[in-house]
Amino acid sequence: MLKTHDISLRFGKRLLFEDVTTKFSPGNCYGVIGANGAGKSTLLKVLSGEIEPSSGNISVSPGKRIAVLKQNQYEFDEFEVRETVLMGHKKLFKIMTEKDAIYAKSDFSNEDGMRVSDLEDEFAELNGWEAESEVSTLLSGLGIADELHEKKMDELSGNEKVKVLLAQALFGNPDILLLDEPTNHLDIQSINWLEEFLTKFKNTIIVVSHDRHFLNNVCTHMADIDYGKVTVYTGNYDFWLESSQLALQQAKDANKKTEAKRKDLEAFVARFSANASKSKQATSRKKTLDKLVLEEIKPSSRKLPFIRFTPERPIGNNVLTIKNLSKKVDGEVVLNDITLTINNDDKIAFVGAHDLAKTALFEILMDEVKADSGNYTWGATAIRSYLPKDNAEFFNDDVTLIDWLRQFSKEKDDNFIRGFLGRMLFSGEESLKKANILSGGEKVRIMQSKMMLSGANVLLLDEPTNHLDLEAITSLNNGLIEFKGVIMFASHDHQFLQTIANRIIEITPYGVIDKKMTFDEYLENPVINKLREKMYENIKNPGETLPI
Template sequence: MLTIHDLTYTIGDRVLLNAVNLAIRPGKRIGLVGRNGAGKTTLLRLITGKLEADSGAIRYPSDYRIGFLPQEELAFTDTPILELALQGQPEILRMEKEIHELHQRPDLQDNPALLKRLGVLEELYRGNGGYDLEFRARKILSGLGFSDDQFHHSIQNFSGGWRMRVYLARLLLLEPDLLILDEPTNHLDMDSLLWLEQFLTRYNGSLLIVSHDRYFLERVVNEIAEITKGQLTHYSGGYDFYLKKRAENLEMLKKAYARQQETIAHTQKFIDRFRYKASKAAQVQSRIKQLEKMERIELPEEENTLRFTISVDTPSFKHVLTLEHLWFAYAQPQWVLRDLNLSVTRGERIALVGANGAGKTTFTRLLSGELQAQKGTLTIGERVSIGYYAQHQTQALDLNKTVLQEVEQSAAASFRPRLRDILGLFQFSGDDVNKNIRVLSGGEKARVSLAKMLLSPANFLIMDEPTNHLDVPSREALEHALDAYNGTLLLISHDRYFLDKLVDRVWLLENGVLTEYTGRYSSFLEKRARESQQSDIPTKPAGGKPARGTGNRKSKEQKRLEAQARQSISKERKRLTRAIEEVEKQLETLEEERADVENQLADPATYQNAELSATLHKRYKKLEQHIHAQEHRWETMQMELEKLLEQLKENT
């Protein structure tokens, strides 16, 4: 268990973290949230010892292992990626080396001490999973998107995003007591992201995760810690629970603040009225002391709730885009896109998805006119105006202009009176708008390019990873604007919440070929999951529909018996599902109660009352026992449910 007690960290005159407290218990999965610059990464660096706090303490056992995946790229030597991943278990590698050296000793059989040492090592090696270490490393690397033929390639052959995946694989193989991940989804494609989610939900250690991916947090974590104005607030529940509870708490706080302000105003009015009357002097002084002693309620920093809309003055004709037998390659015959045929009509909202390197950005550059196809035709419809956003477009910014000047020159007239406020949504507040483009970071330049494109609206927007450098409030503002947009949309994004809210059609790009799915992004993911589970079906036509089977027909009696079996299994599945939901509700209640006891135990004043302290410790122990019992019950029922689903699948 790792505990943080009264941790304070300042940068200059700014108190970034003010006496924060947090307990990371075994098996807990905590999402660390807060606005950009709130102090999330700073807290992670304090925990890992990369920064030193001004005061407070971080305590954990001497044998407690912490693994940390930072946002920035790490330095690696010229080493094959499988070997780098295996380095996540140095102790097992050391044992393996010593075992090998002992086997090479010519005097091994005649030396009892060496034989004894070999026996001890082999037992330790087996007990620590040494014999399946490489298998596990390969499985993790495959899950993160590497193919078997890449395992022996040097890491120097891969881009920064793929190198981060190798380091992540190394950490997952290490299986530390506390795994700390800072924006782990930034460099993952759809399939590797889903794999990582599943891996982390089964992870035996504790997790502390910073992520802007709201779907990822909701699926992986079971607690939320929010940093606001230097304070850390803990919520016992997932991300959706946190949003709901936080809104409720804020509403209650606003009401309490309003009541306190009324009390202050009433008291101050009395003081001002009778300050100079001798007969009221004692009462005046009493009220002055009352105000001085009053603990003032402070409202949290309000998020920027400004919204803006993108309106299309000149709509396109019905047919926006048509591709016929389109082929593209950077170097033939390695075709990136193969014989594409599709059409887009006005008002459609499309997500373009696929693995990293599948050709998504190449495809959008073709549509925008930056690249030309070698074969086929690309027809842009009448009155179609294209707005294109991609990371590489930051190169087109004028380095000698300020943020405000650069955006203002292309902004539509309707936006100019509110330009400073709108730039605040893109995280340029106050004097930030007067910063020179030359001094901005890569992420800041990307936000300038995004703002420029949105504020000079076209009727067909093509956007490649628009949310990459936005915090949650900025993403919500962008979602609101695009949701109300009355033009045509084509989006590439790893943010599943963002896509699910905005698109009604999905194009999957695999091996140079596009497959179309109709419906929301979440529906597409469900269809993909079903398709992957039906790998025993040999052939599937486009759209994921299975080919008709050609096996022998079943008898009526066999069909009747199978239908009865399915009905029985379905009934039991419903019973188990209801029971699991009930256990989850009980666990939520127990964990909330435990969090309340923890907060009391974290208060130094508790220990001034020995009886209260003892009672709380006993209560905490009982709650732990209840929670473990319910968690065991939940796991047992989940296993039963999985078996039932397998039976149902076999009888379908």
């Protein structure tokens, strides 16, 4: 068990937590939620011992091992993949290293024999004989191919490194597992595997995530950080959200009744206090009035941006035609002879293991890069707007947000621009921030503002939930559900995919799978699953004709 006792944490004058006392019990998965900057990741660092609290203390049951998902992708570059995972269990890895060193000696002494005997006992107690098998299972489950297990970490891509570091944290059945955004950079299949792994995990899990579907599937409790406090609630994210909204509404309703009663009493007192025959009654009412206290409602510090995309004009029947589109990036084929027709009622989720393919397609369709072959034609009524995954090029200028957004607005008046920024949580002094110092989440929100001002009837979005907090993701999700136009988007957010898309297109190395259905229907369709499996297997066994 992991407990906090009156912990507080300050950075200069800024207070993150104050007098936090709570416990995290075995068999439970705690989802840590809170607004951007509330201190979710910092709380995990405090719990792991990486950061010392300003006051209070953390206690862990004796002999319990804490495992943490590492965030530095380059920390283990000099080590092999398999070795990196084994290093997740420090005690076991130390025993293995010492044991191997002794066996490698040319002059094996009696003392060495006694020492290695002790090490073998400890090795067996820690289930060391199953370690290699467990490493392979974890890596394969997360999509790391067998041929990569003996490679050095610096030979892997960034996404592959993230998966290895996740396997490292999961390895060896830790007693307490601390995971900060474990689904980042994972494909849908890897996320599903991780969800299944964590639901079967018997020990304590504390996880920070912006993935609502993931939190709903794995969490038994929510740890909400707000106003410097950490409050633990039973239930998953949706249960917490609905319960908190219900409690707030009940408090508001109670206050309305109290306020109505107060007004009645005030009116009675004002009317009859000067009347001798009614004075006793009025005095009694005055005493009742004095006892009435409005229940204090402390609203959450969270704020939701107002996101609505309004097309300037309806989209016509001819939206987009793509014929035989192909593209190589750094010598690798990412789009191979793609042919598609986009209709005016389409909300398309582009899925698949290769993120670069989706990004390349969007960049071609937005005329930002050229295809190697093939062509595409937009309909005459199509007005496009694009949210790229990498938006850095838009934020090089030293200008205020008002001036930054003004260049994309037909209405140039300051009050209009300020009002629009306020809807997106850049109110007051925030609207005078310089564009080149924005955080990742702020950049995405201001890019969404640009899209809303465009009047587009076709939206292209590449990983639009990246860098956003849960509140901003929820607002964007709702805004896209209500959008009366065509949407083409790539995302790893399951709830986003399920609630928005009515057509799923998976880009594979040997063509596309294109189905008019919801995302859950797509995942659960056995024919599609078999076809997908054969397509990806064909990478290793090229030449087979597949029924795409």
